[in-house]
Amino acid sequence: MVEADPVMSARDEILGRVRSALAGAPAPPTASVPRRTPDPSVDVVARFCERVADYRAVVERCQARQLRAQVRAALPSGAHVVVPPNLGLDVRGAVADDGLSAADLDDLDGVVTRARVGIAETGTIVLDHGPGQGRRAITLVPDLHVCIVEAGQVVADVPDAVALLDASRPLTWISGPSATSDIELDRVEGVHGPRTLHVIVVG
Numbered sequence: 001m002v003e004a005d006p007v008m009s010a011r012d013e014i015l016g017r018v019r020s021a022l023a024g025a026p027a028p029p030t031a032s033v034p035r036r037t038p039d040p041s042v043d044v045v046a047r048f049c050e051r052v053a054d055y056r057a058v059v060e061r062c063q064a065r066q067l068r069a070q071v072r073a074a075l076p077s078g079a080h081v082v083v084p085p086n087l088g089l090d091v092r093g094a095v096a097d098d099g100l101s102a103a104d105l106d107d108l109d110g111v112v113t114r115a116r117v118g119i120a121e122t123g124t125i126v127l128d129h130g131p132g133q134g135r136r137a138i139t140l141v142p143d144l145h146v147c148i149v150e151a152g153q154v155v156a157d158v159p160d161a162v163a164l165l166d167a168s169r170p171l172t173w174i175s176g177p178s179a180t181s182d183i184e185l186d187r188v189e190g191v192h193g194p195r196t197l198h199v200i201v202v203g
Contacts, residue, residue: 044120048154049201051123055176057197067148067202071112074146074198079109082142084134087112089148097138105137110144110194117161118154118201123176125149125199126161128169136172145194147174151203 045061052059062070071091075081082105083094091112105111114132115125125147127133132148139145155161165171177197 042120042156044156045151045154045201045203048118048120048123048149049199051120052118052125052176052197052199053123055123055197057123057176057199059199059201061151061201061203064202067200070200071146071148074200075110075112075144079144080107081110081112081144081146082108082134082138083112084132084138086131087114088132097134100138102137102141105141108142110146110196111138111142112146113139113148115147115149115153117164118149119156119158119161120154121157124158124161125174126165127172127174128165129172130169136170139172139174139194143194144196144198145174146198146200149199149201151201154201 049059049061058074060070060074068089071089075091079093081091081094082097082100083089083091084097089112094112095108111134113127113134116128116130116133117126118124119126127136127139129135133139155164174197177195
């Protein structure tokens with residue numbers, strides 16, 4: 001005769017008691033996120049640019065007709081960069097991502113992508129890796145990320161951004177260059193992602 005596992009039995013007994021105690025209990029109230037009334041006097045795009053700059057990222061604004069030249073100026077001379085499918089912009093000398101390996105990406109100088117949304121209050125860029133954004137690896141491995149954000153994609157705060165995002169998609173939230181600190185609070189950039197973030201706001 002095989003004896004029951006005493007650990008499993010004790011666990012099952014405890015869980016059974018919890019289920020019995022909760023049976024018939026009312027459902028917990030749904031938490032609501034407090035929302036602030038937007039201040040119409042606030043220029044959300046200007047605030048977004050300020051917050052992005054606070055993270056030690058480079059941020060510039062341009063018009064659509066200037067975008068190609070702005071991207072070219074953001075890249076070091078002779079830089080080899082990767083671009084995602086459907087970027088919608090000709091980047092001279094760029095390699096299109098067709099499933100490049102991590103080693104291949106590490107050999108490149110940077111990446112140029114678009115974004116899904118920008119958040120003014122936090123200076124955060126969100127990618128859902130849709131058209132023009134590519135897969136997550138290309139935005140994490142190269143040392144430079146040039147990210148194009150349309151002015152119309154900038155929202156006031158995080159709840160506004162969440163309302164636009166599809167939670168079933170892979171989401172990458174970027175607040176400045178990748179950085180970390182050791183126990184002595186010495187800041188080190190580029191450990192978990194691009195060392196340099198260059199944001200171009202169009203419009």
